Every structure is written in structure tokens, then in C-alpha cells.
Amino acid sequence: MKREFCKILSNYEVADAVYKMVIESKSISKEALPGQFLHIKPSQNYDPLLRRPISICDLEQDKGRITLLYRVCGKGTSLFSGIKPGDYLDIMGPLGKGFPIFENKRTSIIGGGIGVAPLLYLSKRLKKADIYLGFKDEVYMIEEFMSCSDDIYIYTENGSRGSKGYPMEALEKNISFYDVVYACGPRKMLSAIKRLCEKNQVECYLSMEERMGCGIGACLVCACQSSNIEEYKKVCSDGPVFNSKEVSLDD
Ligand SMILES: Cc1cc2nc3c(=O)[nH]c(=O)nc-3n(C[C@H](O)[C@H](O)[C@H](O)COP(=O)(O)OP(=O)(O)OC[C@H]3O[C@@H](n4cnc5c(N)ncnc54)[C@H](O)[C@@H]3O)c2cc1C
Ligand code: FES
Incomplete structure (x- = not known):
């Protein structure tokens, strides 16, 4: 897992409130696997405080480019949508199991x-x-x-x-x-x-998706129900990809 300040190459709306962002990342792109995610700081200050998890949508390893696809649904993703080519984002990744x-x-x-x-x-x-x-x-x-x-x-x-x-x-x-x-x-x-x-x-x-805090298995914010009723799984570090038999989706 790396922390990198990544340059934004493009960021535009592809459907109503859905954006495609391409970032330049030499180190994260070298390691990323399908299903892993990036934990992205939405602003340069502490509002909002927490990073937001966004999946790796596509990867061009030779060019060091990662594509993200996100839907604007709140403060963090709304800040993402205002980011311009040439700006930088503070990104941790790749995270989780793919x-x-x-x-x-x-x-x-x-x-x-x-x-x-x-x-x-x-x-x-x-x-x-x-x-x-x-x-x-x-x-x-x-x-x-x-x-x-x-x-x-x-x-x-x-x-x-x-x-x-x-x-x-x-x-x-x-x-x-x-x-x-x-x-x-x-x-x-x-x-x-x-x-x-x-x-x-x-x-x-x-x-799987759950709200996240740390993104690295330390805070338990992302706990989800395991198929074993006495256990939970951490979506950020045990997942986000699970064999269906590992988790319970009964509400
Ligand atoms: C591993 C992982 C990968 C993800 N990949 C993508 C992606 O590729 N593209 C994308 O658009 N979104 C993705 N998400 C969801 C994305 O992280 C949230 O939509 C985002 O954090 C919302 O931030 P916000 O500040 O805009 O909204 P907030 O103001 O934090 O929340 C707005 C609304 O969205 C709900 N919400 C927030 N986070 C989540 C969540 N994790 N799961 C379910 N509901 C949530 C809140 O309850 C609230 O109703 C992913 C989530 C996880 C856990
Ligand atoms: S987000 Fe902190 S343990 Fe998963």
C-alpha cells in the first residue's frame, strides 16, 4: 500500500451525476489488482475528515494511469466532481483484497x-x-x-x-x-x-460496500456480518471482495 499525491488527467460527467476521473499514479498503478480500491482525501483540509473509498475501474499499467468511476451522492464525491485536470489528490492504495x-x-x-x-x-x-x-x-x-x-x-x-x-x-x-x-x-x-x-x-x-473509516483494518467502521453468526468481516481488509459463502446478506 502506498500514499501518493496523484495528478488528475481528466475528470468529467459521463451520465447524470456519474463522473469518470483519470489519475496519474506511477507507484499505485504498479500493484493494483481488479477489485481493489483507493482511499481518497476529498479536500486539502479536514472537512470532510475521512477519506472516501473508490474502486479501481480501469488501469493502464504501462502509462501509469488509473480510471475511477464515481457517483456524486454527498460532500466527498461532490468535491471530487469539482476537481480539474492538473490538480492533485492525496490517495492511499491499492487497498483490500481483489x-x-x-x-x-x-x-x-x-x-x-x-x-x-x-x-x-x-x-x-x-x-x-x-x-x-x-x-x-x-x-x-x-x-x-x-x-x-x-x-x-x-x-x-x-x-x-x-x-x-x-x-x-x-x-x-x-x-x-x-x-x-x-x-x-x-x-x-x-x-x-x-x-x-x-x-x-x-x-x-x-x-461489498460499507461506510469506511481508516480503510486499512484498524477501526472496525466497515464491519459486515460473516456467514458465521459469531463473527464479522472487515470490508476494507478482509474484502471488499468476498466469496459469497463468507458473508451473510440477510438483513
Ligand atoms: C470498497 C468500496 C468501493 C467503492 N467504490 C465506489 C466507486 O467505484 N464508485 C462510487 O461511486 N462509489 C464507490 N463506493 C461508495 C463511495 O465510497 C461512497 O459513495 C462515498 O464514500 C460517499 O461519500 P460522500 O461524502 O459523497 O457521501 P456521504 O455524504 O458520506 O454519504 C452520502 C450518502 O451515501 C451513503 N454512503 C456513503 N458511503 C457509503 C458506502 N460505502 N456504502 C453505501 N452507502 C454509502 C450515505 O449513507 C449517505 O446516504 C465504494 C465504497 C466502498 C466501500
Ligand atoms: S475502515 Fe477501518 S477497519 Fe475497515
Whole structure:
């Protein structure tokens, strides 16, 4: 894990309140794996006090560039959206455990909304995974995903792009084709994917989200329920990617 002051190369809106930011990072980009995240200080002062976790969306190791995709939902991400090319951000990373890579298994990737963020670099690394993406109405980053796979299923809730409905519908039909499913998205979706995979004995890796403090396993702010009722897991250091059997998503 490194702490680096990274130069911002670009930062612009790709859909309503969704931004793509490209940063230059020589040292973090050398180590980063799909599914890991960066812990970013939103301002140069202490308001807000805590760093914000954002997934590594894409990585060009040869150029030392990392792409982030984030949705503006509060103070920290709103400050990110105002950052200009040439500015610098105080970044810790790469943090957490990423997705295990199974190049020779039949794999599929499913993402919902801003949950597509950690899945692009994974898609590039897996090369042959089938990809299922779901959005409310506006879609984003789909050209980038299309360049990673010939089998891509796009869904929007209102049918404005791709099929109308949810990507789970297609995954449910095709589940018997896969050895491994990778997922990131709303908790309800992850819970349904966990049930589907466990019922069909398909290995499943979920990227989980919890509010974070330190980001390095020291404060317990990010604790989530383990599948063993007497234990918890730390999303920042035991995850954010977990085998579905390790965690409980029952509310
Ligand atoms: C490992 C990890 C990776 C992430 N990757 C991305 C990413 O690639 N792109 C992206 O847009 N977001 C990502 N997030 C979520 C992102 O960190 C939060 O949206 C961000 O910290 C909110 O900060 P804020 O100051 O803008 O909002 P705040 O003012 O802190 O919160 C605004 C609202 O968002 C909710 N919220 C804040 N943090 C979280 C969280 N971690 N999980 C669920 N709800 C939360 C709050 O309860 C509140 O309702 C990730 C979170 C984790 C834990
Ligand atoms: S955020 Fe501090 S232990 Fe995970």
C-alpha cells in the first residue's frame, strides 16, 4: 500500500451525476489488482475528515494511469466532481483484497448501476467472461465493456437502452453455463446473486460496500456480518471482495 499525491488527467460527467476521473499514479498503478480500491482525501483540509473509498475501474499499467468511476451522492464525491485536470489528490492504495482471476473457467460478470465500476478492469483481465450490466435509465462505460467481451447483456429499468428489466433475469437463465460469477451492485441484487449461485453450486465473488473509516483494518467502521453468526468481516481488509459463502446478506 502506498500514499501518493496523484495528478488528475481528466475528470468529467459521463451520465447524470456519474463522473469518470483519470489519475496519474506511477507507484499505485504498479500493484493494483481488479477489485481493489483507493482511499481518497476529498479536500486539502479536514472537512470532510475521512477519506472516501473508490474502486479501481480501469488501469493502464504501462502509462501509469488509473480510471475511477464515481457517483456524486454527498460532500466527498461532490468535491471530487469539482476537481480539474492538473490538480492533485492525496490517495492511499491499492487497498483490500481483489477478485481472484480464473482464466480457464467459464466466468460471468454482473454489475448494477455504479456497481459496474470495479468490473471493467476485471473484464479486461478475464478476457472471455460474459458480461451482464444493469442501469436505471442512462447507461455508461458500455463501449469499454463491449471491447472486453462478445457476449454482453445490457438492461435498463425503463428499456431506454438494451433490454427492459434487470440483468439478473438473463443470468438466471444462463447460470448453468458458468463455473464462477463475479458481482458488484446494490445489496438486494448481491443477495439474489448469492442465493442463485449457491443453489446452483456456482462459485461466486461479491464486491461489498460499507461506510469506511481508516480503510486499512484498524477501526472496525466497515464491519459486515460473516456467514458465521459469531463473527464479522472487515470490508476494507478482509474484502471488499468476498466469496459469497463468507458473508451473510440477510438483513
Ligand atoms: C470498497 C468500496 C468501493 C467503492 N467504490 C465506489 C466507486 O467505484 N464508485 C462510487 O461511486 N462509489 C464507490 N463506493 C461508495 C463511495 O465510497 C461512497 O459513495 C462515498 O464514500 C460517499 O461519500 P460522500 O461524502 O459523497 O457521501 P456521504 O455524504 O458520506 O454519504 C452520502 C450518502 O451515501 C451513503 N454512503 C456513503 N458511503 C457509503 C458506502 N460505502 N456504502 C453505501 N452507502 C454509502 C450515505 O449513507 C449517505 O446516504 C465504494 C465504497 C466502498 C466501500
Ligand atoms: S475502515 Fe477501518 S477497519 Fe475497515
